Amino acid sequence: MVMSKEKALIEIRLAGLAQGTHEFDFTCKAADFADPALAGAGFSRDVSVNVSVEKLDGEMIVTLNTSATANLTCDLCLAPITSELKGSYRIYYGYEQAGEPQEERDEEYRLIDRNTLALDLTEDVRETLLLSVPMKVTCKDNPDCRVFHQEKLSEPGEDHLPDSDWQESLEKLKNKYR
């Protein structure tokens, strides 16, 4: 990857940021991420990102909230669906101490230098967008699709045997001893 001196797409300036909670809003285009996976997932329009940075004594908590329109397809009837997708992701940053082993505990816990000037969240926002795509997509206002839903629901259950079976046996038994 080529290091660019250009400002990152989603960047938080940390220099001079006071302790406390700070909110940042970004609006960009899905195409700005230059990622074919985003286009493939149906993102082609505006992307809104809200970033909340909670700067504490020993750590920093960054919460991302994404909102973007995606062009999806119904899993059942293949009708096109336009849906507003919301995603959320939280990252904990701990400040690096000199001499301390620099080991990351997990993906959401990262070490950061106390003098870091800016935080590039472009990659995290990109992943949050991809994670906001639902596993199952079905349309709601399409009557043709609803018929299909109902057909699926009214499938006869196999474990539901009619009660008449044992009643019939009982009648036969009664007749036998009459």
Ligand SMILES: [Zn+2]
């Ligand atoms: Zn459908």
